[in-house]
Amino acid sequence: MLGRMYDTQVCSIARSLEQVGERWSLLIVRDALFAGVTRFGDFQHNLGIATNVLSSRLESFVAAGVMKRRGSADYVLTEKGRALAVALIALTEWGDEWASPVEPPILYRHTACDGAVHAVAACESCGPVPPDEVAVRLGPGMPADYVASRRRGAAVA
Numbered sequence: 519m520l521g522r523m524y525d526t527q528v529c530s531i532a533r534s535l536e537q538v539g540e541r542w543s544l545l546i547v548r549d550a551l552f553a554g555v556t557r558f559g560d561f562q563h564n565l566g567i568a569t570n571v572l573s574s575r576l577e578s579f580v581a582a583g584v585m586k587r588r589g590s591a592d593y594v595l596t597e598k599g600r601a602l603a604v605a606l607i608a609l610t611e612w613g614d615e616w617a618s619p620v621e622p623p624i625l626y627r628h629t630a631c632d633g634a635v636h637a638v639a640a641c642e643s644c645g646p647v648p649p650d651e652v653a654v655r656l657g658p659g660m661p662a663d664y665v666a667s668r669r670r671g672a673a674v675a
Contacts, residue, residue: 528664537582538602542567542575544609547595547602550585552624556592608637 524532538544542565549555549564562572576593579585584599607626614622626635641647656665 528660534605537578537584540575542571543579544602544606546572546575546579547584547599548606550593550595551600551603551606556588556594558591558593561593604637607635611637 524536527533538547545565546561546567549561553564555561555564558572558576561567561576562569565572567575576585579593579599580587582598583596584602585593586596588594610622610624610626627633628635638646639649639652
């Protein structure tokens, strides 16, 4: 969707944005995940998106394996698409906290018990972790030459 803009990035965030980072993309996934929308016309009606843009987004989702076509006008999320739920919940919570002038317009609830659902950074040993306690370590997929070419931020006094 974003073309080849992130070719030089060795980053899973950049790779994710290539598939779902376009302006309308996560709203389409939101409607599919949480409102059960599958029909082309329903996406178009609910979002007010131009049909040519919607068609392009849906076809790119199919090509990326985020959605699959069912019949002539239905698009359903695949496991890969449904896995975006946690990211959408995290964006919702961030928007409720930092971008909304009103109380949250929607709440995520667990269908089994009606408990509140939150996206939380969690340590496998300690449980929930505040953002300032999350550190980054290089993973096995990080090329040494990429690391060598990067500049680091100035030290904070």
